[in-house]
Amino acid sequence: MxxxxxxxxxxxxxxxxxxxxxxxxxxxxxxxxxxxxxxxxxxxxxxxxxxxxxxxxxxxxxxxxxxxxxxxxxxxxxxxxxxxxxxxxxxxxxxxxxxxxxxxxxxxxxxxxxxxxxxxxxxxxxxxxxxxxxxxxxxxxxxxxxxxxxxxxxxxxxxxxxxxxxxxxxxxxxxxxxxxxxxxxxxxxxxxxxxxxxxxxxxxxNFFYEEDITSVHDIEKTLVRLGVIQWQMRTMHDLDDLMDQAEYFVSSLSNYKADFALFPEFFNAPLMGLQEGQNSVEAIRFLASFSDEIKNRFSQMAVTYNINIIAGSVPVIEGEKLYNVSYLLHRDGQIDAQYKIHITPHEEKDWVIDGGNSVKVFDTDAGRVGILICYDSEFPELGRMMAEQGVQIIFVPFWTDTKNGYQRVRICSQARAIENECYVAIGGSVGNLPRVDNVDIQYAQSAVFSPSDIYFPHDATLTEASANTEMIIFADVDLTKLKQLNTEGSVTNLKHRRKDIYGSFIKAD
Missing domain, CATH: 3.40.630.30 (Gcn5-related N-acetyltransferase (GNAT))
Structure with a gap:
């Protein structure tokens, strides 16, 4: 030459x-x-x-x-x-x-x-x-x-x-x-x-390979639209008042063809203000009395508006114990639940909440998803368990009162997206509830994060809300990019795990 x-x-x-x-x-x-x-x-x-x-x-x-x-x-x-x-x-x-x-x-x-x-x-x-x-x-x-x-x-x-x-x-x-x-x-x-x-x-x-498609129901959805509600805490007069406000957001997200709607942790806290003169333990257990009805109404909305709903989280009483539970209401009527694993000192001391014992990944018509409720996002083991079960999107409903608390959730959620090669959506609440003890102030800037590589935005943030403003945000996530990242990324975290040192983290039910 x-x-x-x-x-x-x-x-x-x-x-x-x-x-x-x-x-x-x-x-x-x-x-x-x-x-x-x-x-x-x-x-x-x-x-x-x-x-x-x-x-x-x-x-x-x-x-x-x-x-x-x-x-x-x-x-x-x-x-x-x-x-x-x-x-x-x-x-x-x-x-x-x-x-x-x-x-x-x-x-x-x-x-x-x-x-x-x-x-x-x-x-x-x-x-x-x-x-x-x-x-x-x-x-x-x-x-x-x-x-x-x-x-x-x-x-x-x-x-x-x-x-x-x-x-x-x-x-x-x-x-x-x-x-x-x-x-x-x-x-x-x-x-x-x-x-x-x-x-x-x-x-x-070829990680994009698809078996022969014989039915429209066999088609794997690869472009998924996430909707996140940054929820304004406000005085509610009754359960109907709360659910009307929730339905307004579900309807809006559905009109924009969203596949998922994410609500914040304890978005239903205003209902505690309906009963005066209660101590904190009585108030949270009073709030739990609405949870079954909230679950059923959200399930009806999911089917009606053709959207999968992550219903934030609600307190649930089982026997004598109280749990913090996030329900996933599928648009085909199926209902799944993820219990909060790690209970904050505040939840344990003031509300006497117990932690769940298993982390799950759920199959939906728009990908494999998991839920980490607020504090759970700060524990990398849970995200890795989900990654080992093939999670593609992790939803984090959260409630934080101050910016430093919010930063913990945000930064850790970004880390979960990077180390587990998945998308992470976080949704929180804003405003204040002066008549409700322990949830009187809120700070949030909801967002959707991606892994950090050439296939994604330079700051690994697909969208984010304005801080402390009631609003909805959207993000279209491409699941095929996760497959490409897994095999051809600048770094491939999942492939390079040293199981010879720390083994696997998966824990099946």
Whole structure:
């Protein structure tokens, strides 16, 4: 290559390209037979034209990726090179295959160092996503193994390449392009003396893959609209007064096609002002007398307005114990509950509230969601338990009286979004209740947070309310971005967990 800047472009291979492809294969693969016959390349172009990709510098082909379609269930198991290309150089392409199989990627020696191989791999990945293939599979040679075969077994050699203690021109490149070694294949290419006949089965999973959709109910919703109510505490005359105000917000969010409505913790506290002369324990238990009716009315609203509702939290009496419970009212009529796990000193001392014993993740028609009630957001173990159950959105209904209390919830919620690669919505209350002890003042600035990476806003905040103002806010969250982050993010927190040190945190019911 001369010292002029190359003019590179990527395109699919055409029939007229064979001579250049053959010359390049002869140059790159002299040790394993060189170029394939023209009939083989023509057959690839005919059977899977989109899978045959090249990079050209002006009119010169300088990099090539050749690919076929295969059955994932068949070729994710051990196989040989002849199962892919037989002794007559006939390609075993499966027109109905659900996975791609990388036959070869090769780059002109003069153009190495320009990361053309990565461009070709990225093009394959994009094709895999666009065509909804399950994965990209590849059988890989380990051409420098022969130098270490007298001292290292093949698994030991692969492990050292993974740890970058050794470099293998093929395996190191595939690992750098997010492929995982799934298994070792003995006798993959017997004539490959450098690899001692061994091959690695490599796999890159398409996390956007969707099984065949047979019903509208099977379609996974990927763009979800969150609605958060920043609730004004005010004097209420009765339960109907409270629920009319709540229904106003639910109706408004529904009109904007929101999938979820989030209310704050103890949004129903104004009802404590209906009964005078009570001590704090009596007041909170009086408030609990409304909770079953509130739950049922919200459930009716969820169905009527076609929106999933996180009904803040309410006190619930079970036996002699009092709990702080958040209800998830699904728009199909289902009802789920999350009990607050960690009870604040105030709740324990003034209201004698007990903590729950399990954290859950709920399947909804708009993603897998969890609920951390206020103080619970400050304990990373709970968010990690949810992450290990596949949570995509965490809702945090909160009540804080001062800005420093609010900051604890906000900052910890942002941390939960980052470390667990999920969205977190926080919703609080504002205003004051001068006639209600222990909930007399409020401070809130509700918000929706994302992980912090290139796929999301630079400050990892999708939206936030004005501080201490009654209002609603919206955020559209893209669940597919979470999948992309999980595999291709600048950092991948969930993948890099050190379970060998601290194990798993999941606790099933």
């Amino acid at each position: 001369d010292h002029n800047t190359p003019k590179l472009s990527l395109r699919t291979i055409e029939s007229s390209d064979y001579i250049q492809i053959a010359e390049l294969m002869d140059l790159v693969f002299p040790d394993v037979g060189g170029a394939w016959p023209k009939t083989t390349i023509m057959d690839l172009i005919k059977q899977f034209p989109d899978g045959q990709i090249c990079i050209v510098d002006s009119d010169k082909i300088v990099g090539v990726a050749l690919t076929i379609k295969v059955s994932y269930n068949r070729y994710s198991l051990p196989h040989t090179y002849n199962d892919i290309i037989d002794e007559n150089n006939v390609i075993q392409n499966n027109p109905t295959g659900d996975a791609m199989y990388g036959l070869d990627v090769f780059v002109h020696p003069d153009y190495r160092g320009l990361r053309l191989g990565r461009r070709l791999y990225d093009a394959r990945k994009e094709l895999c996503r666009n065509k909804n293939f399950k994965a990209i599979l590849a059988g890989g040679r380990i051409p420098l193994y022969y130098k270490h075969a007298d001292k290292l077994s093949v698994p030991e050699y692969i492990d050292k390449v993974k740890r970058r203690e050794l470099h293998d021109p093929i395996l190191s490149f595939q690992l750098a392009n997010d492929f995982d070694v799934k298994r070792l294949m003995r006798g993959y290419l017997p004539e490959d003396d450098a690899s001692k006949g061994y091959g690695t089965l490599l796999e890159w999973d």
